[in-house]
Every structure is written in structure tokens, then in C-alpha cells.
Amino acid sequence: DVKVTQSSRYLVKRTGEKVFLECVQDMDHENMFWYRQDPGLGLRLIYFSYDVKMKEKGDIPEGYSVSREKKERFSLILESASTNQTSMYLCASSRRQGRNKLFFGSGTQLSVL
Amino acid sequence: AQKITQTQPGMFVQEKEAVTLDCTYDTSDPSYGLFWYKQPSSGEMIFLIYQGSYDQQNATEGRYSLNFQKARKSANLVISASQLGDSAMYFCAMRVINTGTASKLTFGTGTRLQVTL
Numbered sequence: 380d381v382k383v384t385q386s387s388r389y390l391v392k393r394t395g396e397k398v399f400l401e402c403v404q405d406m407d408h409e410n411m412f413w414y415r416q417d418p419g420l421g422l423r424l425i426y427f428s429y430d431v432k433m434k435e436k437g438d439i440p441e442g443y444s445v446s447r448e449k450k451e452r453f454s455l456i457l458e459s460a461s462t463n464q465t466s467m468y469l470c471a472s473s474r475r476q477g478r479n480k481l482f483f484g485s486g487t488q489l490s491v492l
Numbered sequence: 493a494q495k496i497t498q499t500q501p502g503m504f505v506q507e508k509e510a511v512t513l514d515c516t517y518d519t520s521d522p523s524y525g526l527f528w529y530k531q532p533s534s535g536e537m538i539f540l541i542y543q544g545s546y547d548q549q550n551a552t553e554g555r556y557s558l559n560f561q562k563a564r565k566s567a568n569l570v571i572s573a574s575q576l577g578d579s580a581m582y583f584c585a586m587r588v589i590n591t592g593t594a595s596k597l598t599f600g601t602g603t604r605l606q607v608t609l
Contacts, residue, residue: 412597419601420601421599422583422599424596424597471537478542479525479595479597481539483536
């Protein structure tokens with residue numbers, strides 16, 4: 380079964396902490412994405428990557444950074460977590476060619492206290 | 493910039509009835525793809541159906557069909573013979589092709605569908 384795996388389902392952190400959200404895919408996909416999901420706002424793109432070490436800002440990159448050192452792994456970093464970053468974070472991957480259908484992980488619910 | 497609009501925050505439908513979830517989009521690019529995803533309460537995102545902008549026929553996948561009206565820029569999802577398991581959040585999304593580095597999906601705000609007995 381093809382998979383996108385996010386390391387944590389639930390995470391509780393304190394304001395100011397550095398937070399790492401990890402995502403691994405086993406489909407050899409070139410593209411990987413980080414979205415956050417908030418009620419009434421849908422999914423909003425934070426960052427995406429189309430190749431190893433390559434990244435591009437999405438629609439709401441402020442307060443976040445990313446790392447892609449290996450093709451299968453894409454990390455989202457909150458340098459100094461704030462309460463307004465409490466959200467559901469969804470990782471996804473897709474092939475570069477074709478329909479670019481996204482395959483999603485099961486999400487990480489992050490609470491920043 | 494691309495935009496997806498889903499104007500129905502919530503919908504109710506009776507079991508075995510058909511339901512239409514609305515989606516309109518905005519893009520000036522002639523080449524694009526439209527997706528629908530389902531998100532049950534478990535949180536996973538499940539791909540349902542895809543429509544390309546140059547596809548001549550409306551897409552269908554089992555009980556799901558996409559009512560694609562290009563001139564009106566709408567891509568409504570039709571679910572026939574609703575089942576209790578269809579209760580979920582539904583997201584419409586668009587991908588503009590030929591954006592260079594990577595084709596990213598822009599999502600709407602979602603419609604929560606509740607199927608009742």
C-alpha cells in the first residue's frame with residue numbers, strides 16, 4: 380500500500396518552542412507539500428518542494444521553514460511556535476507528471492499553549 | 493491567482509437521495525485540473541474524482557460525477573444514492589498546469605455533508 384506517513388498524530392508544544400513535523404512518502408514522488416487546515420478556511424499551502432533541496436513558498440509561509448534533504452522526506456519547522464499556529468497540518472505528495480493527484484498523510488493536530 | 497469558492501458550508505441529504513455540492517473556480521489559465529476530495533471524521537483526505545479542462549466529457553467515478561460547466565467556471569460534485577458513509581467534509585481543488593516548478597493544488601473552504609436516515 381502506498382503511503383504518506385506523518386510522524387505524530389497529536390502534538391502539544393509550548394509557545395516559543397522549536398517544532399519539527401516530519402513527513403515520509405514511499406511512492407518516489409518528486410513533489411511534496413505542507414498544508415494547514417483550519418475550520419472555515421479550508422486547506423492553505425505553506426510550502427512545497429519539487430525536488431531534493433528545492434523549496435518554494437506557498438500562500439502562508441510566514442513563521443515556517445522546510446527541509447528536504449532526501450527525496451522521501453519533507454520536514455516542516457516552526458522556529459518559534461506561537462498560539463496562532465495551533466492547527467491541523469497535512470503533508471501530501473504527488474508525481475511531477477500526470478494529473479499530480481495529491482496523496483495525503485493522516486495529519487498532525489498541533490496545539491501550541 | 494487561482495481561487496476556488498465553495499459557498500455551502502453545510503448540507504443535509506436523506507439517505508438514497510442525490511446531492512450536489514457546488515464549486516466555482518477562477519483562473520485565467522486555459523489548462524487546469526479540478527479535483528474533489530472527501531475528508532471523513534477520521535481526518536484522512538480521500539481522492540474522489542478529477543476533471544481536466546480539456547476533457548470533453550464530464551468525469552464519473554461510481555456514484556460520483558462531476559458536472560463541469562466550463563463557461564460558468566463551475567465544477568459541481570454530484571453524489572447519487574447517498575449513503576450514511578458519505579457524511580464527511582468535501583473539498584474542491586484546482587491545479588493550474590504549466591506553472592513551471594510544481595503544480596500545486598488550491599483548495600476551497602469545504603462543504604460538510606450530513607446524510608440522514
